[in-house]
Amino acid sequence: MMTNFVQKPGSTFLVAFLFVGITLSFMIGQALVSQAQSGSSLLVNAVATPFTAATNNADRVFVYVTVQSSAGLVGGLTGANFVVFAEQLAVGGCLVSLVQSRQDESRPGVYRLDLVPGAPNCTWQHGTYVLSVSVKIGSQSGASLASMTIN
Numbered sequence: 001m002m003t004n005f006v007q008k009p010g011s012t013f014l015v016a017f018l019f020v021g022i023t024l025s026f027m028i029g030q031a032l033v034s035q036a037q038s039g040s041s042l043l044v045n046a047v048a049t050p051f052t053a054a055t056n057n058a059d060r061v062f063v064y065v066t067v068q069s070s071a072g073l074v075g076g077l078t079g080a081n082f083v084v085f086a087e088q089l090a091v092g093g094c095l096v097s098l099v100q101s102r103q104d105e106s107r108p109g110v111y112r113l114d115l116v117p118g119a120p121n122c123t124w125q126h127g128t129y130v131l132s133v134s135v136k137i138g139s140q141s142g143a144s145l146a147s148m149t150i151n
Contacts, residue, residue, distance in 0.1 A: 040069065040140050041142050042069055042074065042137065042142030043066075043067075045066045046064065046145065047064050048062070048147065048148035049064070053150055055124060055125060057123055058117050058124065061115045061124075061148065062113070062115075063113040064110065065082070065110075067135050068109060069140060072109070074137065075103060075109055076103070079100065081137055082111075082133060082135055083133075083134040083136075084096060084115060084131055088147075089125075089127075090124070090125040090126060090150060096118050097116055099115065100113070101114075113133070129149075130145060130146075130147045131146050131148070
């Protein structure tokens, strides 16, 4: 069976316009991917533990973080390289504040971040907290998620 296609006036223009639009979208997408890959990324892993933090106290919570670049584990970072944000709070909970970062010199690339509830007179509440940890060193960056439950 043979099908006859009838070309309507202006359809060539429409096809050409769509082709150019798709080609430009692809090229712009490729440019954005190339731009994103030009800054190198860091591999960040994080694990949170309440340690002595419990419902209705403001004790420190510890988040252990490893930071690795393509050259290996990254040492020498300070609190200014880290941003911690509470993505999910327990009901009635507060945002968090990073009060200290530590690195054991015998284990470069492994850090302990100490967090407390982020508002005066705020305490931990029973439930699950999901924390995002972002690390930035010049043009390099990376992030990880960690969760913990306060009892």
